[in-house]
Amino acid sequence: METTQATGATGATGATVATGAIGAIEARYGELAESSCCMSCGTAVGLCKPEPGQVCLDLGSGRGTDVLRLAEQVGPNGHAYGIDITEAMLEKARKTAAKLGVANATFLHSELERLDLPDQTVDWVTSNCVLNHAGDKARVWREIARVMKKGGQFVVSDIYAVEPVPAEYRDDPAAIAECWAGAVTKDEYLLHILRAGLIDVRILEESEPYPKGKTRVVSFTISGRKTAANASCF
Ligand SMILES: C[S@@+](CC[C@H](N)C(=O)[O-])C[C@H]1O[C@@H](n2cnc3c(N)ncnc32)[C@H](O)[C@@H]1O
Numbered sequence: 001m002e003t004t005q006a007t008g009a010t011g012a013t014g015a016t017v018a019t020g021a022i023g024a025i026e027a028r029y030g031e032l033a034e035s036s037c038c039m040s041c042g043t044a045v046g047l048c049k050p051e052p053g054q055v056c057l058d059l060g061s062g063r064g065t066d067v068l069r070l071a072e073q074v075g076p077n078g079h080a081y082g083i084d085i086t087e088a089m090l091e092k093a094r095k096t097a098a099k100l101g102v103a104n105a106t107f108l109h110s111e112l113e114r115l116d117l118p119d120q121t122v123d124w125v126t127s128n129c130v131l132n133h134a135g136d137k138a139r140v141w142r143e144i145a146r147v148m149k150k151g152g153q154f155v156v157s158d159i160y161a162v163e164p165v166p167a168e169y170r171d172d173p174a175a176i177a178e179c180w181a182g183a184v185t186k187d188e189y190l191l192h193i194l195r196a197g198l199i200d201v202r203i204l205e206e207s208e209p210y211p212k213g214k215t216r217v218v219s220f221t222i223s224g225r226k227t228a229a230n231a232s233c234f
Pocket of ligand 1: 083129
């Protein structure tokens with residue numbers, strides 16, 4: 001899938017995301033692909049309960065650890081997909097899967113805002129510390145809803161901002177790549193999820209606020225699902 005700029009995207013608060021954020025993200029995570037440093041901000045994958053034969057998707061799959069865990073849980077009749085925009089991360093994940101002989105995991109080069117999967121493909125969506133990077137969060141959540149099967153579930157760990165992130169950081173590609181300056185407030189976050197038509201939305205984990213620049217953010221984990229009813233418009 002082509003990598004395009006998620007720049008100048010407008011969130012519910014009217015905030016825009018800095019030009020060049022995608023380049024800064026690819027540069028930062030390209031360097032981290034071979035490291036072992038922790039890049040997570042919650043326990044999302046551990047809270048997913050996929051059954052054998054189901055299909056899972058990890059958004060921003062990084063080195064692929066969570067995808068490989070899901071692949072094991074769903075077994076040979078199921079499948080786990082990881083998507084990421086950083087080639088070095090995809091390469092690392094594919095190499096690990098090959099080394100371990102995992103045949104039911106696929107790593108795709110794809111942006112959060114345009115997932116390279118057909119409608120109603122997955123039973124579970126997970127993600128860890130990724131969605132804060134996205135320029136157009138409303139579109140990301142619409143994409144999540146689109147690729148979920150009816151009755152599908154999501155568990156996502158991410159970052160929200162206690163108060164709107166000041167423009168001096170919001171427009172800084174490096175600070176966005178560091179997993180905090182692209183964060184939106186909790187209210188805006190919930191609005192995007194609900195507007196995408198997802199239901200039963202629950203916050204499962206929430207840290208104390210902690211400082212970043214002149215602002216404060218919270219790490220949290222949120223779950224929800226897509227309605228199983230035929231009346232759904234997806
Ligand atoms: C903080 S790391 C988290 C990696 C992994 N989820 C983990 O917990 O170890 C963020 C990952 O999201 C990817 N990413 C950031 N923005 C993205 C976007 N717009 N589309 C796809 N992947 C993205 C980065 O390349 C990176 O691998």
